[in-house]
Amino acid sequence: MTAIVLMKVFEATPSCYEAGMRLITLGEITRIRLAIVRAIGHRADVLDIGCGPGELHHLLEPRHCSITGIDKSANMVRFARKNACATSPQNISIAIEHGTALEIDRAFSDRRFDTIILSFVLTELGPDERTWVVRAAENLLKPAGSLLVIDEFLPESALKRAMFHIARVPIHLTGHVLQHVHDLSTTGLWWRIYYAIVELPLMVLSFFTSEPLTRPIKSLSGLLPDGLYIAKCDQFLGGVIRFATIKKGAPE
């Protein structure tokens, strides 16, 4: 949860993104990525929606995959492309496109994939956007393909959910303030401190009036169209982050 909020602060700076992610997830990000690698077959065609700086792609080298990444941030796309060129992986092909998750239908209309990864993407989307992206991803999957969803989930029990929300407010508020101060282009510590002090009342008010930084998924099965089913679901960070493997077709 903390990771997802603070990720917002780091995501504008690709070089900091990875270090930030590792630090604030206490290494869980590596376990999650290894789980993703295990879920991907040999010589698979992979679509990574919201690929970020493309750190996952190098882990897929032993899988001899063909990877297509797409990210909405032009900064990230540049960084991921540079990253792919710099390391020149031997056994995989990497192509990075610039675009949002809502453009995958047009961007890849003539392609089908064995695996589509949605890693920390759905929580950043609105409710209608989520439904649309999952349906569009289904259309891009090959008949036996799988959709990997890694994201923040709401706990199922009412008590845990209440505790989750209570814990979330201060963390999100901190992320909200940090993001605003981080985004400043002004130089000088004193100006930043001045800004943080003067703007704090407005930042707090805006935190409560604006849309949340992320919206944890309440029910993944509610998002799935008839042609998809959850084959497997692993938990990380005490169940706050889950890794669902979604298959195309009827449940076995």
Added chain:
Amino acid sequence: MKDAILNVLQTIFRMVPHPVRPRMLRVGHPGHRSPVLVTTNFAVTVRRVKKALRGVDCYLLIAPAGGINVWCGSVGGQFSVESIISIVKTSGIERCVDHRRLILPQLCAPAISSAELHRRIGWSALFGPVRAEDIPEFLRRNRKVTPEMTLVRYGVKERLEMAVAMWGSITLRYTALVLLLAPFWGVGWTAGWFVASVAAVSLLLHQLSERVPARSDPQKGVMIAATVFPLFALAEWGLGSGLDWRIFGLALITLIAGYLCGHAHAGYTPFKQCSYSKRFYGQEPIEIHILADDCTGCKLCEQVCPVGCFDLARDSRRKRYVMARPDDCVECGACLVQCPTNAVVNVASPTGEVATGVLGGLVVPHGHGARRTCTAERGVG
């Protein structure tokens, strides 16, 4: 009644986002050929547009833009091509109409290019009027704007609205700091005097700023505060509150309020840039020039300019535009983004271009996802 209360509250606290759920609205009885209008998901704007569209049959797409108004959202990067893509894809509008044409509010021109929209989702876009009230007339005129429809207005009503917004944000920002002076006069007097001073100065400053004989806005604010203070003191004496000589100390609070209002004032007008944005958001300078050889005279720059900077060149045999009133330019960047032949250049930038999302703008937004945003309360929805 509920709308009126919400309007007042959301005007006072206009500095923070007020989002509504992005969705498609059917206004009247729209059919397959009805116009499709787009607006931002700022609650005040949505109410105004819905009110203006009474009697019109159309679809209204409320795009996700962080709950910020059209102009601020577009210069700040929240109301972007991605917002339009999102609402077009998720609303199901593609199944509702036969055509693929959107009508966008003119003030989103700094961020949304019709060419880019067409390339990315296959929809073309036409810029409508600045103000929602002009939409029915715009549709009656076969979707043609008149020159008046393209200009931002800043009359008594808009000035009042901005004065209220400025009062809300300055009192929220600075009351806690001003309370450091509370040991001298007590919390009640200090806070009350400051809030009342900000209200009086912002109201007068917005209505009279052009008539106050001072060079800078902070000077104007202080002059108005110096005029307001004796009236306040007289009222206090009349009420017989027994504050004796300490009343003169409160003059300091009124002068502080005057300076703060004056300093912020530019950010609440549609015609000036704000030093706050330059300081904190690195707003790039823009100086527009039109390359005579590249201009095809398509009129788009004139149509998207909210302050009417452009004119047809009089000394040219072919139709082309020139930057006729550079001093009026509000540096929104709409002409730069929209020019189809790149004839409009920013001579203040080494590349002649400007990055969308860091343009113009005034006071600070606190919107979700706001990145280096300079949103403003420009008096327009």
